[in-house]
Amino acid sequence: MRPLRHKDLLGMEQLSVEDIDLILSTAESLKEISQREIKKVPTLRGKSILQFYYEPSTRTRTSFEIAAKRLSADTVSLSATTSSIVKGETLVDTARNLQAMNPDLIVLRHSSSGAPHLISREVMAGVINAGDGINEHPTQALLDLYTIKERKRKIKGLQVAIIGDIAHSRVARSNIIGLRKMGAEVTVSGPPTMIPVHAKSLGVQVVFDPSEAVRNKDVIMVLRVQLERQSKILFPSLREYSIFFGINRKILKRAKRDVMVMHPGPMNRGVEISSDVADGPFSVVLDQVANGVAVRMALLYLMIGGS
């Protein structure tokens, strides 16, 4: 019997509050494994996990890899550039071929929203969305929720500001869904070019000016500026962005005194976040990375470790 009754994890949308609580509490009990001298348990021995990355990734890919190995699963990692994708194979065909090798789980990152949903209909294996286009990045949201809960002992009632390119951020979308499910209040902030016109339909407040948005916040989540978007007229220059929308120590003073600052990485120091904030006492950036392993171990265990 599988404790988490989902074949796939495609988005935060599909998870109930109970599901999220279960994942977070399981992560808490598994976190200790990574502190041991022998960082390995046999729980997923004989299980195979395929990781497939259509987009570059350091953190997520390594995190899944380590999580799987610490649970003794076998992992194989492919990327689009080294696979038959460059030979013109379609995603569906690739998925069917991977399925033929009978993996237990497929972890997919893809530049198109809905790609994991498409392959989940084609394969028997479970599918974990490791980021799809501008849609969702559920494991990032789960590790963020874990990190918030670890620091604040609760999520319900917290005031959270997410700052940056909300419109094109899967991290933002997953976190908005997850945080709201867990009872936090979310404010999104950034230049209007980066805030969806229909943002309020997501159940968030919109405050364009970050120095206003951070007021009295418990948590500030800073999103990465995607440098390649500069050409798409979302903002005129990095200099201007850092001056008007960057998070620095001065702005942070308006937040709650015990504010925590998060960033999904990779950071552009001096653009969306100043170095003194990134490395300062309020930053939990490296805790997020450490917790990522625990949360992903929990997910793997809950999805394919049962029975």
Add this chain to the structure above:
Amino acid sequence: MAIWIKGGKLVDPEKGSVEKMDLIIDRGKITHIVPAGNFKDHGERLKVINAEGKFVVPGLIDMHVHLREPGHEYKETVATGARSGVAGGYTAVACMPNTHPVNDVSSVTRFIIRQAHQAHLLKVYPIGAITKGLKGETLTDFGDLRVAGAVGVSDDGFAVTNTEVMRRAIEYASYHGLTIISHCEDVHLSAGGVMHEGTVSTKIGLRGIPSESEEIIVQREICLAKLTGCPVHIAHVSTSGAVDMIRHAKEDGIPVTAETAPHYFSLDHTAVVGYNTHAKMNPPLRRIEDVEAIKKGLSEGVLDVIATDHAPHSALEKEVEFDEAAFGIIGLETALPLVLDLVRENILTLPGAIKKLTHNPASILGIEGGCIREGQAADCSLVDTEYEYLYKMEDIQSRSKNSPFIGKKMKGICVLTMVGGRIVWERNKGHFSGR
């Protein structure tokens, strides 16, 4: 042998009437229309078609289809598109020029017409390109295209972005008697978009196409029609704002006509949820408020025509990532039941609905048909408005199966289609009489 269509209810879109009439058809023409019971058989050899309980309508005319030939025959050909058309009750279609090669020279126009003669099912009226290669730069030889058989010009699939080029196209098309059909889209504003920009796109993380990208160009075309005094036809209207703009333009006497497609009054953007590529089209499915505005526009006569924008795509283009999937759905075989839903909702009368499928497109394109009169070619269809069924993949006659309506309950179907007095499709026999 002459044909007697007996006991059917004749829908006359011009008079707006439905009357029980018998039709006598001889040598491809309608020779007599007489009240049911008045015609007596004097021993002539007549083939009798029992139309009791059915409606007899002028053959449907779809002024906006993609037949994909030449170039994309794996999606559709003139012949397979014609089969799909007659199965849906159509006796004439106008096909858009975005083939490969593009229909921007008379040889391609002639080729399409030849393929239609080969298929020998329904009438095919090619629409030529406005600009060479649909690139929006240089006008095609409108006169040449007209002589070859084109009835209109359009860069459908693309808007002519250069307003000066569009102005000259409108003026020059009018001189040659070609209907100019505009695909309205500000391509910079819609760039990268794959569905309507709104609450659903925000929720499911897909890039949006704002309503305004359509409306800006609709208003531009209205301005150009006003400036030049020449008519413009607006293709596939999908937004409430565009309906309002066209309404005002018509009130001001500006020569603009407009069409919408059945999916714009049958579905809204929530159909995309689950990344359903069969709900991906351009313009995209809009909000429920837009669906209501389209219905209102139809009932008030702002929208003159219902055209399908039949856009066949194979699984190769649809069983892929949503961002990668081609825009468009097939529509020839589902238009009739979806339009009949509007009649059942009291949005249109039956003759009013049929008019938007027959008389109006015929008069906008300046082609024959669209009515049933003595002396006219016998292009007509028999419709069973009460027949209920599940729309199934295996019943689709088009070569492509990209429809969001598969598996949906439908009510109303074409049971027989006649072109020039020849029965080209009979549903209960399930066969075509082409070549």
